[in-house]
Amino acid sequence: MRTSRLRTLVVYLGFALFLIWVLFPLYFTVLSSFMAPSEIGVKPFHWWPENPTLANYIAIFTGDSAPFSTGQDGGIVSSTDAVARLVPAIGRSLLVGVAVVASNLIIAGAAGYAFSRYEFRGSTVAYLLLLASRVVPAIAVVLPFFVAFRHLGLLNTSLALIISYNAFTLPLAIWLLKTYFDSVPRELEEAAKVDGASRLRCLLMIVTPIARPGLIAAGLLVFLEAWSEFFYSLVLTNSLTVPPVVAGLQNLQQFSWTTLAAATMFTVVPPVLIALAFQRYIVAGLAAGSVK
Amino acid sequence: MDVRYPTAGSFPISASLSRRNLLRGALAAGLTVPAVPLLTACGDSAAKTNDTPGTLSMTAWEAYPEQIRELLASFKNQGGSPVDLSLIPNVGYGPALQTRLQGGQAIDVFYNFAYASTKYVDAGWAGTLNDFPGAEDLLADMFPASAARHRLADGRIISVPYFSAVHNLMYNESHLKKHGISAPPTTKEEVYEQCRKLKSAGVPSPYAGYWTKQFLEEYLLVYLLADGITPFDDKGAPVFADDPRTQDVMEWWKAMYQDGLTSKDVLTADPGNHVTAMAQGNSTFFELHHYFLQIVRTTEGPESGNVTILYRNPGTAGTTLQIGEVIQIGAKSGGQRAQDAWKLLKFYGWKDDVGKYSTFTSWAKAAALLGPYPGLFKDPDFLAAFPSYYDMPKLENTFANQSDVVPTRVAPWYASFQVKVGDRIQAMLLGQADVKETVDALATDARNLAAAGQ
Incomplete structure (x- = not known):
């Protein structure tokens, strides 16, 4: 009995430590977003803002890159206009x-x-090649993309990002969906066929509804990858998307941690909301094929 | 409708509209989309030059974009070409710029890190400036020591200044007085002793420095120069390793860290942490570029107003490192377009059309940045724009007589050496390597990289 309680205590303690480890960076970011820069790094650490402020969040909407500028002799001139570009x-x-x-x-x-x-000659090789393409770092093929888009006049457009992101998200999505489709009984399609349904109709009316968790899981993973992608957006566009704009808040001369924290909170919200909305499908989608 | 029953191992039902082909097509698309760029874009020619006058393209990192736009508008008002500005965040600027240039993009003028400037010329991405009218005059207008960043030993002029700065020790005057220290340190031994005293008196991290891997190379040179040690000879040989005083410098450096005179996170902390530590009184000394005094002063903290700057770096020689980044001309600009780009370079990195240092005055006002020109220190507009808590004659003296750009820093192999310095010095500070071993290894690294040319 005592051993069992001790074991439970250890498990809970381990879980609590894990939660702190995972959530503390997020807590620090939230905390910082309500602080003035002068409160960051203060010792002893402030677990709660001494003078909570919304100035960092207001700055995001007003585009004020230096909300805490003192205007003293030689007062800080904002080193970036990234804040003004964050909402777009x-x-x-x-x-x-x-x-x-x-x-x-x-x-x-x-x-x-x-x-x-379908099994066709070379299908296994094709599938393995597809998976192998995930091993190639995306950064290694940015130059050919750049040249191609320069010739096509697509540089600095959203389309350039959509096309290039597809290149490294498709293998992941194909792999996930293939695994999911494997778990959908073929007998359902065969029955539909017997009833006169075409192959396309089977796919759309029978397989797709059943595969909804897999489609949502794949879509969510793809969305998160596209949302957080930095280098392609940096090279192919003039900071059209969120990651390079947020990166623009950092430079050697000025590092506005509090504004960066507020910006980070803004950028975290959309994917978190989407993940929460679809979370019940995600586990089912990713676990497909694990149990026969 | 033609229906076939499935056979073992496959499900080869085919409908009249050949949906198998449709699905195979989709499969093919899934396989080929990732390969499209690879197939289309290999071996793009980048040799053509653009001679046509018109809107110039300029790429800069994202620092003070409003000032950049104002300057470019001013350039146009003075009869210069219109400029299409492309901004890239500091984080990732080098790889992004390199990819764009390698990918054949024609950029007429671009910011660059000084350490990469020679490499860009050698790679054919940036042009030399020797043939442009006034290039020699521009260099002649500089502090002699500063010109070595822009003119290589072989005579090629590769860049003009974007800004310059010197490493200085900032310190909290009030802290020193409060703890019975009558004057700021003049040698590194005094730095150590004063830090010990301050630490005993309760200052948590007396000494702050931006000792991350990326910046340790600057500190290595700062500490060597302060004690009069020549880091590299004219040919780029690492002669610091032959000077016995180098080991003393390294021992001091290691002791500063291992004896707890810095913050525990000094090897990873960003400058913002150190600025806050100075503003809050958690640190007394802060070694970094002179313009950080402005940032400390304008950070609202109880000690911000007590921080000032020591214009002679502690050490037997008191010399310091002069740093600065550069602007280059794109190699694809030719003919009249190149002349227009050169005009922009002169405006941006020297004087405007009416002979004023308007760009540097703008940087002085925005961020207390300097340029490597003695004339700046005589220019009333520039001096008025600079924050009043700087002693400009002393700053000028540091530039003119007590700083070194270390010309080897623009060698093509030097960027790789910087990486090695970061790794080796951090290992030394952490006690994973001894001092002699570190000095010898650094010298070997420099020789090997220089021999390999990378």
Whole structure:
């Protein structure tokens, strides 16, 4: 009995430590977003803002990059206008993310289904090659993309990001969906076929509704990858999306941690809301195929 | 409708509209989209030059964008070309710029890190400036020591200044008085002793420095120069390793860290942490670029107003490192376009059309940045723009007589050496490598990298 209690205590203690480890950075970011810069790094550590302020959040909406400028002799001139560009960047990131998800689900849905249902000469090799492409770091192929988009006149456009993101999200989505389609009983399609349904109708009316958790899980992972992608946006555009804009808040001369924290909170909200909305599908989607 | 029953191992039902082909097409699309850029873009030619006058393209990192736009508007008002500005965040600027240039983008004028400037010329991404009218005059207008950043030993002029700065020790005057220290330190031994005293008196982290891996190379040079040690000879050989005083400097450095005279996170903390530590009184000394005094002063903290600057770095020689970044001209600009780009370079990195240092005055006002020109220190507009708590004659003296740009820093291999310094010095500070071993290894690194040319 005593051993059992001790074991439970250890488990809970371990869980509590894990939670602190995971959540403390988030807590620190939230805390910082309500502080003035002079309170950051103060010793002893402030667990709660001494004079809580919304100035960092207001700055995001007003585009004021130096909300705490004192205006003294030689007062700080803001070193960046990134704050003013954050809200439009969030809009563009959403647009790019949604477009990448949509194109991924259409292409990867069809490709994943084909991999699952058709065996053709070289299909295994093709599938393995597809998975192997995930091993190539995206940064290694940014130059060919840049040249291609320069010739096509697509530099500094959202379309450039949508096309390039598809290149490294599609293999992941195809793999996830193929795995999911494998778990959908073929007998359902066979029965539908017997009743006269076409292959496409089977896919749309029978398989797709059953595969909804897989499609949502794949879509969410693809969205998160597109949302947080930094380097392609940096190279192919003039900071159209959120990550490079947030990076613009940092430089050697000025490091506005509190404004950066508020900006980070803004950028965290959309993916978190989406993940919360669809969380019940995610586990089911990712666990597909684990139990026969 | 043609229905076939499934056979083992496959489900080869085909409908009239060949949906198998449709699905195969989708499969093919899934496979080929990732490969498209690879197939389309290999071997893009980058040799053509653009001679057509018109809107110039300029790429800069995202520091003071409003000032940049104002300056470019002013350039246009003075008869210069219109400029299309592209801003890239500091984080990732180098790789992004390199990718764009390598990808054949024509950029007429761009900011660059001084350490990368020679490499860009050698790679054919940036042009030399020797043939442009006034290039020699521009260099002649500089402090002699500063010109070595822009003119290579072989005579090629590769860049003009974007800004310059010197490393100085900032210190809290009030702290020193309060703890019975009558004057700021003049040698590194005094720095150590004063820090010990301050630590015993309760100052948590008396000495602050931006000792992250990326910046340790600057500190290595700062500490060597302060004691009169020549880091590299004219040919770029690491002669610091032959000077026995180098080991003393390194021992001092290691003791500063291991004896707890810095904050525990000094090897990873960003400058913002140190600025706060100075403003809050948690640190008394802060070694970094002179313009950080402005940031400390304008950070609202109880000790911000007590922080001042020591214009002679502690050490037997008192010399310091002069740093600065540069502006280069794109190699694809030719003919009249190149002349227009050169005009922008002169405006941005020297004087405007009416002979005033308007760009540097703008940087002085925004961020207390300097330029490497003695004339700046005689220019009333520039002096008025600079924060009043700087002693400008002393700052000028530091530039003119007590600082060194260390010309080897623009060698093509030097960026790789900087990485090595970061790794090796941090290992030494952490006690994972001894001092002699570190000095020898650094010298070997420098020789090997220089021999390999990378």
